[in-house]
Amino acid sequence: MDKEWIDTGKKFIMNTYSSFPIVLEKGEGCYVYDKEGKRYLDFVSGIAVNSLGYSNEDFVNALNEQLKKIHHCSNLYWSEPTITLAKLLVENSAFDKVFFCNSGTESVEAGLKLSRKYGNLKRGEECYEIITMKNSFHGRTFGSITATGQEKYQNGFGPLLPGVKYAPYNDFETLKSMVNKNTCAIVVEAIQGEGGICPAEKEYLKNIRKLCDELDIVLIFDEVQSGIGRTGKLFAYEIYNIEPDIICLAKGLGGGFPIGAMMAVEKIANVFEPGNHASTFGGNPLACTAGITVLNKLLNEGVLQNVEKQGEYLKKKLLSLKEKVSFIKDVRGYGLMQGIEIEETSPSDIINKCIEKGLLLVGAGANVIRFVPPLTIKEKEIDEAVEILGEVLSLVK
Ligand SMILES: *Cc1c(COP(=O)(O)O)cnc(C)c1O
Numbered sequence: 001m002d003k004e005w006i007d008t009g010k011k012f013i014m015n016t017y018s019s020f021p022i023v024l025e026k027g028e029g030c031y032v033y034d035k036e037g038k039r040y041l042d043f044v045s046g047i048a049v050n051s052l053g054y055s056n057e058d059f060v061n062a063l064n065e066q067l068k069k070i071h072h073c074s075n076l077y078w079s080e081p082t083i084t085l086a087k088l089l090v091e092n093s094a095f096d097k098v099f100f101c102n103s104g105t106e107s108v109e110a111g112l113k114l115s116r117k118y119g120n121l122k123r124g125e126e127c128y129e130i131i132t133m134k135n136s137f138h139g140r141t142f143g144s145i146t147a148t149g150q151e152k153y154q155n156g157f158g159p160l161l162p163g164v165k166y167a168p169y170n171d172f173e174t175l176k177s178m179v180n181k182n183t184c185a186i187v188v189e190a191i192q193g194e195g196g197i198c199p200a201e202k203e204y205l206k207n208i209r210k211l212c213d214e215l216d217i218v219l220i221f222d223e224v225q226s227g228i229g230r231t232g233k234l235f236a237y238e239i240y241n242i243e244p245d246i247i248c249l250a251k252g253l254g255g256g257f258p259i260g261a262m263m264a265v266e267k268i269a270n271v272f273e274p275g276n277h278a279s280t281f282g283g284n285p286l287a288c289t290a291g292i293t294v295l296n297k298l299l300n301e302g303v304l305q306n307v308e309k310q311g312e313y314l315k316k317k318l319l320s321l322k323e324k325v326s327f328i329k330d331v332r333g334y335g336l337m338q339g340i341e342i343e344e345t346s347p348s349d350i351i352n353k354c355i356e357k358g359l360l361l362v363g364a365g366a367n368v369i370r371f372v373p374p375l376t377i378k379e380k381e382i383d384e385a386v387e388i389l390g391e392v393l394s395l396v397k
Pocket residue numbers: 102103104105106108137138139140189193194222223224225226250251
């Protein structure tokens with residue numbers, strides 16, 4: 001049954017993903033079910049997206065209610081959910097204004113455009129250079145693949161956006177040597193996600209913040225993956241006690257409903273004028289209702305505390321696995337954004353065997369297995385995941 005659907009999918013859908021041979025049909029809490037009724041514990045959550053898991057009652061009800069009222073209305077008019085979500089985001093962050101879009105890559109594009117406009121106005125037309133980090137990931141549109149410091153995402157698509165340079169991650173001195181009077185923005189992930197769950201060092205981000213302040217360079221944090229509670233804080237920059245000028249958000253913001261957001265501090269946000277940037281679907285009332293529900297759960301119903309608590313528990317369990325398994329080289333991450341670095345054996349082999357045993361996991365970078373379950377995950381589900389992983393690890397070597 002699954003196979004027939006997959007064959008049809010392969011016939012009609014462009015071949016941009018090497019998907020696992022599973023057709024997912026429904027979900028409940030932190031579990032998903034395929035068409036044949038097999039159950040999987042989900043430590044992928046649509047790649048750090050399904051913040052509240054599946055079939056969350058309040059999420060379903062809020063979206064149903066909004067669907068009956070108005071589902072789309074364009075930014076030519078105002079709508080209550082859009083305004084409410086913007087207010088919630090601003091009041092709980094270091095930023096003053098929001099631009100809504102539909103995905104991570106769009107939030108990065110919006111941030112790049114805003115920082116160029118700011119540089120252009122404040123420091124002249126030549127001020128358009130952007131520095132991003134090697135091994136980063138920022139999305140798949142042209143600006144974002146250019147910002148992404150990994151050639152494998154760029155090959156075959158040139159020429160890329162001019163004026164983008166790449167600095168090695170966690171190396172402030174090299175970054176500083178690349179900055180000049182035409183540098184308008186520095187883009188960094190507080191925790192590199194796709195690059196392999198690599199957290200930035202505190203001193204490094206502190207130094208970048210200071211440099212940007214001195215030279216009026218816009219500091220952009222891409223928190224598409226690390227933002228919205230994933231690390232146990234609403235935003236990963238809070239872990240570092242450093243506030244960027246612009247933040248890019250998407251993935252977990254809508255709990256599985258597509259939405260992205262780019263936020264900025266006032267002096268930068270204010271350089272956008274009507275006509276400078278836009279999105280037909282951006283700020284869609286249904287998507288914003290999803291965002292409001294996620295933020296309310298995080299902030300007012302204990303989900304953020306759950307991430308902190310279960311994140312520590314998951315880390316502890318992974319560290320104790322590392323004690324027992326010689327080829328686990330490292331355990332990294334914050335909250336429910338954790339990774340284990342694997343030596344000598346292939347992560348995809350391990351992931352495939354876990355799937356067979358009913359646990360969904362996803363890789364990150366070349367040799368890391370990533371753990372990004374719903375933010376509502378419980379201790380016994382972490383126990384179950386680590387037990388399955390432990391069994392598989394004892395089999396592979
Ligand atoms: C996933 C991701 C993106 C791209 O998001 P899309 O919604 O796939 O466009 C950008 N930046 C980071 C850090 C991401 O993890």
